[in-house]
Amino acid sequence: MDDSSILQSENCSLPFNVSSWDFPDFGNPCPTSTALTTFLVASYCAVMVFGLLGNICLICVIAKQKGKTNVTNMLIANLSFADIMISVFCLPFTLVYTLMDYWIFGEVLCKMVPFIQCLSVTVSILSLVMIALERHQLIINPTGWKPNVAQAYLSMLAIWMLASFISLPFVMFHVLTDEPLMDLPASIAPLVTEAICMESWPTRQQKLIYTTWLFAFQYCTPLVFIAVCYGRIYMRLRTRKDLIDKPGEDKPRLTKGRRITMILGLLVLGFGLCWLPLNIFNLIADWDLEAMMHCDHNLIFSLCHLAGMASICINPVIYGFLNNNFKKELWAIVVHCDWNRQEDCEHFPLSTMNTELSKTSLRLNCRNNAT
Numbered sequence: 001m002d003d004s005s006i007l008q009s010e011n012c013s014l015p016f017n018v019s020s021w022d023f024p025d026f027g028n029p030c031p032t033s034t035a036l037t038t039f040l041v042a043s044y045c046a047v048m049v050f051g052l053l054g055n056i057c058l059i060c061v062i063a064k065q066k067g068k069t070n071v072t073n074m075l076i077a078n079l080s081f082a083d084i085m086i087s088v089f090c091l092p093f094t095l096v097y098t099l100m101d102y103w104i105f106g107e108v109l110c111k112m113v114p115f116i117q118c119l120s121v122t123v124s125i126l127s128l129v130m131i132a133l134e135r136h137q138l139i140i141n142p143t144g145w146k147p148n149v150a151q152a153y154l155s156m157l158a159i160w161m162l163a164s165f166i167s168l169p170f171v172m173f174h175v176l177t178d179e180p181l182m183d184l185p186a187s188i189a190p191l192v193t194e195a196i197c198m199e200s201w202p203t204r205q206q207k208l209i210y211t212t213w214l215f216a217f218q219y220c221t222p223l224v225f226i227a228v229c230y231g232r233i234y235m236r237l238r239t240r241k242d243l244i245d246k247p248g249e250d251k252p253r254l255t256k257g258r259r260i261t262m263i264l265g266l267l268v269l270g271f272g273l274c275w276l277p278l279n280i281f282n283l284i285a286d287w288d289l290e291a292m293m294h295c296d297h298n299l300i301f302s303l304c305h306l307a308g309m310a311s312i313c314i315n316p317v318i319y320g321f322l323n324n325n326f327k328k329e330l331w332a333i334v335v336h337c338d339w340n341r342q343e344d345c346e347h348f349p350l351s352t353m354n355t356e357l358s359k360t361s362l363r364l365n366c367r368n369n370a371t
Contacts, residue, residue, distance in 0.1 A: 037099060040302050044095040047309050051087040054316030055080040061320065061329045071134055071152040076319050078156050079127035083312040085120035089113060091309055098298050102194035107176040110197035114170040122163035122218060124311070128271060129222050130155055131319075132229040139233050166217070169210055175200045211286050219279045223272050230264045266318050274311040277304040 058080045062073045093113050097103060103110055137146045147155065178195040201207040281304040320326045 036299060040095065040099065043302075043306055044091050044309075047306060047313060048087050048091045051083060051091075051309070051312035051316075054313060054321070055083045055087070057330055058316045058320045058326075059084075061326055064329065069149055071147050071149060072131070074149070074152045074156065075127055075131045075134060078159070079124055079131065079315060079319070082120050082123035082127060083315055085116065086124060086309065086312050089116045089120060093117075094305060097197070098302055101196075101298075103176060103197035104194070105197075110176045111171045111174045114174050114197075115167045118167035118170050119160075119163045122166055123159055124315075125218055125222050125271075126159045126163065128315075129225055130159070132226045132267070136229040136233060140236055166214070170199075173199050173201050208286055211282065215279055215283060219275055223268075226271055227268050230267050234264050263318065263322060266314075266322075270311065270314045270318055273307075274314065275308050278308040280304070 059077055062077045062080075065073065093105070093109075094117075105113065134147055137144065174197060176195050176197055177200070199207065201210075281301060320330075
């Protein structure tokens with residue numbers, strides 16, 4: 001079995017570090033800190049709760065617009081659903097495995113959890129790419145090709161099928177085994193009755209080819225594509241000031257322009273900065289295993305992993321809560337509205353741009369229902 005498979009290397013990896021096991025009777029070179037454990041549990045729980053609440057709110061607002069389906073909302077809902085899967089399958093399983101250093105969930109979940117993790121991360125990233133493409137077409141080439149609802153459904157189906165195919169190696173090469181534990185000192189090994197969930201590739205070269213390609217597919221290519229799309233949108237808005245302001249509007253152009261610039265920047269930076277630490281960690285773990293075999297491995301991995309998982313909290317903010325119309329719709333659902341009531345509706349855009357730029361809208365039910 002290839003030793004390099006001990007450390008997982010994908011975006012939702014399940015870390016393993018034999019040196020961090022706690023054997024107080026025989027001297028533990030890497031003692032577990034109660035403060036660190038508390039910090040990790042609190043951080044993971046906070047990301048999971050905020051990620052779930054934010055994405056559920058986003059889906060509820062989109063689902064509210066019965067009979068008004070549009071491409072942007074479909075793609076954002078697909079993104080939110082994938083982020084909810086990340087919250088459920090990436091965060092709790094990774095936290096437990098990181099803290100315990102052995103797998104307690106059985107052989108079936110040893111194969112299925114990494115598969116679902118890679119699947120959900122890939123769907124989330126490809127959804128961001130599709131949203132960038134759709135907005136690029138709406139603004140840069142408004143008279144040219146733009147995806148319709150039927151094409152949006154096909155693209156979502158293609159995204160899930162492609163992500164499933166890409167994630168298949170996790171089912172094929174993950175095994176539940178205690179083989180690496182046989183290298184522990186003879187005085188300790190008899191006490192170890194648990195197994196670990198790890199990758200077991202036929203050769204190290206095959207693993208490196210796959211993980212390096214996955215790094216390019218999940219991070220480098222989407223980042224470049226998203227940056228180009230939103231960069232072109234930014235340049236178009238700079239040269240077409242009339243697209244930013246509505247006729248007769250009193251709001252200063254500079255304020256609106258800065259707000260749109262900020263949002264476009266967040267769209268790129270939110271993706272690039274969140275996933276950068278984990279991808280760097282994974283590359284180092286793949287190419288230089290010994291560099292990761294030390295006491296701080298679990299802490300470094302957890303911080304990098306938390307940075308990547310923070311994207312599930314940032315996405316609802318960028319694609320929903322920064323939009324005033326989304327907040328009005330959400331407030332109407334929470335405070336004023338009956339879900340099934342359809343009369344007296346207004347349409348509000350769910351976009352980081354104006355109505356003129358996005359041409360997408362949401363239905364705000366029960367207008368001023370307080371009376």
